[in-house]
Amino acid sequence: MSEQPNGFWSQAAADPDRTVLVAPDGETWSAGRLHADVNRLVHGLRAAGLARGDAFAVVLPNGVEFLVAHLAASQAGFYLVPVNHHLVGPEIAWIVADSGAKVLVAHERFADAATAAADEARLPATHRYLVGDATAGGFRPFAELLDGRPATAPDDRTLGWVMNYTSGTTGRPRGIRRPLPGKLPEETYLGGFLGIFGIRPFDGNVHLVCSPLYHTAVLQFASAALHIGHPLVLMDKWTPEEMLRLIDAHACTHTHMVPTQFHRLLALPAEVRGRYDVSSMRHAIHGAAPCPDHVKRAMIDWWGSCVEEYYAASEGGGAFATAEDWLKKPGTVGRAWPISELAVFDDDGNRLPPGELGTVYMKMSTGGFAYHKDEAKTAKNRIGDFFTVGDLGVLDEEGYLFLRDRKIDMIISGGVNIYPAEIEAALLTHPAVADAAAFGIPHGDWGEEVKAVVEPAEGHEPDESLAAAVLAHCGERLAGYKCPRSVDFIPVMPRDPNGKLYKRRLRAPYWEGHERPL
Numbered sequence: 021m022s023e024q025p026n027g028f029w030s031q032a033a034a035d036p037d038r039t040v041l042v043a044p045d046g047e048t049w050s051a052g053r054l055h056a057d058v059n060r061l062v063h064g065l066r067a068a069g070l071a072r073g074d075a076f077a078v079v080l081p082n083g084v085e086f087l088v089a090h091l092a093a094s095q096a097g098f099y100l101v102p103v104n105h106h107l108v109g110p111e112i113a114w115i116v117a118d119s120g121a122k123v124l125v126a127h128e129r130f131a132d133a134a135t136a137a138a139d140e141a142r143l144p145a146t147h148r149y150l151v152g153d154a155t156a157g158g159f160r161p162f163a164e165l166l167d168g169r170p171a172t173a174p175d176d177r178t179l180g181w182v183m184n185y186t187s188g189t190t191g192r193p194r195g196i197r198r199p200l201p202g203k204l205p206e207e208t209y210l211g212g213f214l215g216i217f218g219i220r221p222f223d224g225n226v227h228l229v230c231s232p233l234y235h236t237a238v239l240q241f242a243s244a245a246l247h248i249g250h251p252l253v254l255m256d257k258w259t260p261e262e263m264l265r266l267i268d269a270h271a272c273t274h275t276h277m278v279p280t281q282f283h284r285l286l287a288l289p290a291e292v293r294g295r296y297d298v299s300s301m302r303h304a305i306h307g308a309a310p311c312p313d314h315v316k317r318a319m320i321d322w323w324g325s326c327v328e329e330y331y332a333a334s335e336g337g338g339a340f341a342t343a344e345d346w347l348k349k350p351g352t353v354g355r356a357w358p359i360s361e362l363a364v365f366d367d368d369g370n371r372l373p374p375g376e377l378g379t380v381y382m383k384m385s386t387g388g389f390a391y392h393k394d395e396a397k398t399a400k401n402r403i404g405d406f407f408t409v410g411d412l413g414v415l416d417e418e419g420y421l422f423l424r425d426r427k428i429d430m431i432i433s434g435g436v437n438i439y440p441a442e443i444e445a446a447l448l449t450h451p452a453v454a455d456a457a458a459f460g461i462p463h464g465d466w467g468e469e470v471k472a473v474v475e476p477a478e479g480h481e482p483d484e485s486l487a488a489a490v491l492a493h494c495g496e497r498l499a500g501y502k503c504p505r506s507v508d509f510i511p512v513m514p515r516d517p518n519g520k521l522y523k524r525r526l527r528a529p530y531w532e533g534h535e536r537p538l
Contacts, residue, residue: 024222027206027247029055029095029173040246042270043084044256054088056171061092063174064165068147070122072097072178073200077121078234079103079112079130079137082254085151085162086233089125090182090243095205097178101185101195102234105129106516109136111193115185116141118393119195125162128152135159179205183392184236184334195392196334211248213240216340216357217303217328219274221248225302228275230255230263235516236334237307241276250274260285264296274303274326278519279311280455282319283448287477293322301326309519310423312445313350320347329353331421333409336360336384339421352420359385361406364415369403377424380413381406412439429523431460433468438502440470440523446497447472447504450490452480455513457521458504461530472504473526475513482509 025031028051031038036052043049070076076098080086086102093100101119103112105127116124116137124143126134128150135157138148150159179201185193201208211221219225227245229252231238242252253270255263258281266272285293304323307330319327325343331353332338339362341354356362364378365371372378383406391397401407412424424430424439431438440458447456455475460468474490476482487507494503514522 024249025206027210028091029058030206031249040251041084041087042251042253044082044254049084054084054091057084057088057166058091058095059171059173060166060169061088062096063169065092065096065098065123066174067169068123068165070096070098072176072180073099075099075101075119075121075183076123076125077101077103077112077116077119079105079107079124079126079134080151080233081105081127081129082229082233082256083127083151085125085127087242087246087252090233090239091246093180093182094210094243095177096174096180097176097200098180099183099197100180101183102239103185104234104516105133105232107133109133110140112137113140115193115195116143119183119185123147123149125149125151125165126159128154131157131159177204179203179208182236182239186334186391194394194397196389197392198387198389211244211246213244214248214274216359217274217305217330219245219248219303222250225250225273226253226270226300227251228253228255228263228266228270228272230258230275230277230281235308237332238276241305245274260288261292261296264288264293264298267298267301268296271300273300274305275301277304277306278308279306279315280309280515280519282306282311282315283455286315286318286322287454298323303328305330307332309521310441310445312448314445314449316346316350331423333382335389335407335409336382336386338382341420345420349416349420349422351422352416353423354421355419356421361385362415362419362421363406364413365403365406365408374415374417377412377414379408380411380421380423381408383407429459431458431468431470433460433463433470433501434466436501438470443470443472443494443498443502443504446494447474447490449497450493452477452486453490454478455515457513457523457526459523459527461527462534470502470504471530472507473510473513474507475510 025034032051032055038051039048040051041049078089090100101121103115124138145158148159149162151162154161181198183195183197185195227250229242233239304326305328320343327343329341338357339354341352361383363381366378410426414422429440443458444456447453453474454477457473461471463469490507514525
């Protein structure tokens with residue numbers, strides 16, 4: 021099976037009847053049907069005025085249309101700009117305008133925000149399309165881009181890229197733009213990324229998409245799987261039991277996850293977990309946020325050696341750790357990918373030896389990137405060919421990376437560095453804590469003191485007795501200087517669906533009137 025053609029388009033032409041997609045509503049799509057819609061969209065976008073190097077933006081849930089848009093961009097030399105559909109109108113407008121997107125495709129669920137964004141970005145009605153009911157905001161039906169267009173492959177096929185925008189947790193999001201290679205899509209092995217994790221072409225694999233496709237890694241994993249012959253099973257809205265049901269029903273073999281999903285899977289009653297067979301899983305690869313040790317151990321105990329971890333960013337990566345690596349060196353995020361190099365530098369730009377804490381930098385052998393329209397940020401985060409996203413960490417003698425925290429999140433109390441991730445891991449071991457965050461707040465003498473914000477688990481009241489119990493729990497597990505001095509409660513922790521915590525939103529109110537980089 022490994023002799024199959026490279027890339028979705030060639031595979032679809034060779035075997036159009038093969039099932040390549042199970043949509044969130046359970047509908048199956050053949051390669052030929054998906055291929056035809058991809059070709060039609062290329063013709064439609066070109067008729068709308070897009071040429072090689074142009075961008076178009078999508079505000080879409082997980083669904084067929086998202087993948088059609090991605091595959092169309094990838095064979096027509098366009099930049100696809102996926103937009104977080106939780107953003108509001110002005111935030112979407114910023115990305116549309118900044119990216120130079122000439123067309124906006126949105127879903128009717130997000131029509132209000134998309135309309136506000138299109139209006140603010142001054143996008144003409146002829147360049148805004150809606151999946152579903154297109155009666156609002158001057159949008160045209162998405163189907164107009166496809167209807168009447170030929171299903172045949174377009175001329176002048178050339179590889180396009182995704183232009184992701186950083187999450188914006190520390191300021192305006194910036195687009196990550198890579199130069200187009202000017203090659204035919206088939207001249208690049210588009211599924212090779214998954215080889216880093218030992219995932220092989222075809223080989224009976226089925227990929228479960230259980231997080232939003234607008235996230236860099238989720239789309240990269242899904243598209244790479246599709247290009248090496250793996251059918252995709254799409255989830256629109258993730259719930260823990262539904263994920264288990266889909267793994268069982270479709271014999272899913274690999275997926276991309278975040279630690280928040282682990283935590284919520286483990287919170288299911290034992291009888292619910294026992295209803296479903298997850299033995300088909302070969303690679304449950306997680307990243308995007310720190311995973312507390314007790315959560316990782318519990319998942320390995322349940323799912324076995326398929327629980328694997330990586331460290332990377334939208335800009336590139338990275339490191340990878342198998343379950344065996346992690347059990348040998350608990351807390352590691354692994355060693356460098358074959359296409360990457362890891363290094364730790366101090367604040368003066370000196371490369372540090374193993375065992376010394378500093379800022380983690382990465383270097384990719386597959387090409388560089390620039391922050392769109394932001395030369396200063398591009399230069400600021402570089403040392404030679406290395407780049408950083410601001411994480412702190414240590415490399416050991418064998419090249420295993422151990423992260424401590426993001427530099428901006430580090431708490432400095434009385435001149436002592438305190439790492440919130442360690443505190444958050446301790447908080448999450450308390451049975452009354454569903455989710456937690458730790459960060460520094462102003463203190464007159466120490467500069468900062470540790471604050472904990474907790475989302476109580478179901479059935480637990482957010483009162484003074486619970487706060488006292490949580491503080492006592494931390495006191496048994498952490499040195500005194502690391503322990504939170506107080507606990508506040510919140511109904512729902514502000515995380516994006518990929519598990520990234522918007523810590524800035526939590527921290528900002530405590531720092532009003534005080535100076536601290538946010």
